[in-house]
Amino acid sequence: ETVNFNQFFNRIIDRFELSKSQHVTFHRMLSDTAYYVDIDTDKLTQVIDNIISNAMKYSPDGGNIRFGVAVKENMLTVMISDEGMGIPTENVNRIFDRFYRVDRARARSMGGTGLGLAIAREMIEAHGGSIWAESEEGQGTTIFFTLKVEMDEEGEWD
């Protein structure tokens, strides 16, 4: 299905904004430009839900969560960042492995199965994109993923 990505993304963020507790503040850095992507909306919703849930789960009181979209040529990059505990550099790529949790004690208290990001990687790669994380311990984490932007009728990148 071809959708306006920012509109689709905003609706998901709205849903979290309505139900979230007061301990985090959302910041949307999204332009009004329409970028069209051809995606399985159910699957992409699942991917984004997990990334936002993680960001909220690992945010401290008063933490900020930022949502951004950048477009370069035919590639759209989505960014979701938090100011949480972060992930040790040596483990940052492992968070996309099945059942991987950064530490067992943390995992026990936070719940979940450790599958969310493994499923996200599978789905993003099935869409021809990639997903990665940048993180600094004690500072926060940013999850990035890419999607191909559809061309408009004039053959231009939107």
Ligand code: ATP
């Ligand atoms: P599930 O998503 O299946 O409910 P989960 O959230 O533990 O469980 P993933 O979403 O795959 O699993 O994340 C894997 C692990 O990566 C988490 O257990 C956590 O240790 C770490 N992690 C993921 N996102 C963040 C984040 N924003 N900040 C800090 N650690 C994170």
Ligand code: MG
């Ligand atoms: Mg998760």
